[in-house]
Amino acid sequence: MIELTDNKLALEQLIQSTPARIGVGCSGTRPKTEIMLKLRMDHAMAVDSVYGDIPKAFFEEFHFPIVQTPCQSKEMYLKRPDLGRKLTSEGESFIREHCKKKPQVQIVISNGLSSKAIESNIRDVYPALLDSLESYGLSSGTTFYVQNGRVACMDVIGEILEPDVLVMLIGERPGLVSADSMSAYMCYKPRIGTIESNRNVISNIHRGGTQPIEAGAQIGAVLRAMLDQKTSGTRLVI
Amino acid sequence: MHETNEWITSLGIDLGTSTTKFIVSRLQISKVSSAFSLPSYKITKRLCTYKSQIYSTPLIDDETIDYTNIAKILEREYEEAGITLDDVHTGAVIITGETANKKNARIAVNQLAERAGDFVVATAGAELESLLAGKGSGAQDFSIQTPNQVVANIDIGGGTANTAFFLNGECIGTATLRIGGRLIRLNPAGFVKGMADSFKPWLEENGFLVKKGDQISFERIKQITDEMAKNLIGYLAQSSNDEHTQLLYIDPMPQSLPTVHTWMFSGGVGELMKNSERMTLEEGTRYGDIGPFLATSLNQLMKRSSFNVLSPKQTVRATVIGAGTQTTEISGSTVFIQNGNFPIRNVPVEKVHIQNEELQSDQLDHIFSETIKKGLSLHSMGLDPAFALYLSGIDYCSYEKLKKIVNILENIYSQYLPNQKNIVIICQNDMAKALGHALSIRLNGKVNCLICIDQINIQHGDYIDIGQPLPSSIIPIIVKTLVFTSDA
Missing domain, CATH: 3.30.420 (Nucleotidyltransferase; domain 5)
Incomplete structure (x- = not known):
């Protein structure tokens, strides 16, 4: 920590108030070696979570079918956001044939910008979400996984499966504080042409942020509110 | 659209050794979370809006509080303050100093609390x-x-x-x-x-x-x-x-x-x-x-x-303003409530402190049953809920841990409290809603009422009152330390 000061307590309170790198001190005009190394390590972890893949063991545990977007590589995924919003034609026909049509709730999982987020959080969020749906008396369709998806690929999925509500659990753009943060995007009757203000989100889901099991429980409550009010996004009253 | 501010009315009554005072205050509850997080509310303002004059504490003799006269004063003060019982959401009657030693202290303060409004609680204790x-x-x-x-x-x-x-x-x-x-x-x-x-x-x-x-x-x-x-x-x-x-x-x-x-x-x-x-x-x-x-x-x-x-x-x-404005807290807003009959008053709290390593072992079962047994020996059997369980010490609750806790809770409640119809669980961590869902599925209608709330700090031996949930499922909670110096 920075060595000073006339108001050590105020500095400590500021440091307590944020996980950001403040009050770390410097040597001349540069960061200290230890701080610099930590920064580079955190950056490397962020890069890893974008470029990394979810390990096979994960799919052996959960048996989610895997569906592709036209983004064959991470490079393509990063450069062409529009392609991340579509499914391949094989993907489309797979879900048309194998997933339950017109479910009340459709759950979709995608690595998005952080495979690590899925790997770390699904184990806690998903079963808590299923409990929550059961407890509210809601039924869900066939959960599947979209490799290299963007949030709006839920519109294509909505068009094909016609769920009443859809929740997409997707890895967030990693930061230097957390590389395994996940979001839950929710929408009432997502269809092609749905605009962003019609979606709701619970973000920052990870151990150090929004508690994963509690997020799972709350997603159920938000979905139920959408079904009750037949709307979502800014019009939804929670 | 969202109403992000709500106001609730809170009373304070202080029955002191020599004087009795009454205040009315307004507490502002605001949403402090962004649209992207779980909802979170805080009490953001505590304003005192009415202060009574200072009354001499009515006593019948050295040993007895004149409850009837205090009730009369209260009635007059309600009128003066322009409020009715229905306006009152929360509050506290505190009995202080030597008055707490009087013969009928416990009865008087409880009766006053009930007369003062649905969710006004009785408190006492030097601390x-x-x-x-x-x-x-x-x-x-x-x-x-x-x-x-x-x-x-x-x-x-x-x-x-x-x-x-x-x-x-x-x-x-x-x-x-x-x-x-x-x-x-x-x-x-x-x-x-x-x-x-x-x-x-x-x-x-x-x-x-x-x-x-x-x-x-x-x-x-x-x-x-x-x-x-x-x-x-x-x-x-x-x-x-x-x-x-x-x-x-x-x-x-x-x-x-x-x-x-x-x-x-x-x-x-x-x-x-x-x-x-x-x-x-x-x-x-x-x-x-x-x-x-x-x-x-x-x-x-x-x-x-x-x-x-x-x-x-x-x-x-100072004390009456503290009692009126400072006793009410609110729970975290992702909670689980199934059929509560509110307010639920004077629920004793038994604390289950779980060390992280214990979550991995068979010890856990033992810790829970010991707490339940102790709770049963301390609190009268007729009460339902007999007591609330307070889960603390868990540093991160994964779903696996949650499942373990749910299993144990179901076992111990059916073993030790098979006829209990109301279950109240309080969690220190933000996990109440998930726990509530999982537990309600497991109990499958075996109890009438299941309440799981979280993010409240409670000491062992405290009592809590759980108020009527406000819209947006905020629950006002009063944590109290109910200690009478002489048990009359």
């Missing part, structure tokens, strides 16, 4: 009293403005001196001594009209041989109050603590006290300290007791010792 007075007087706020310096608020009423120590806004300790303005009652000629029994041993030990009917001189009274002030401040400033002072203890006393930087005096005697000039015997006995003498003695002592004394924002009403 809580000290804390509320320190919050109400403004000492807590002052300690936030003066970082790293201990502020002591001494609330001196008729029967006790309740001290709370604050550091950076946190209460770091309390201490209560049997020092008050009404421990000896006098008429204008200096005849002793009565004394608190609990104070007699101290008087005798110090060689003040006074009894009812004696006439005592101005100088003699002053000697007594000087000695009282010396004992009180000597103890709090840790400069002296002899066996005489120990006669004034109200247990339990803290092991150690912090070094005080700023002193504040609230309560009736604190008010008198604002302008204690030279006075005659008649002026000194104008309240029929030794309050003004004690105020003078304290002022002189503080001046002589060059202590840093500050006038608090509230003096005589």
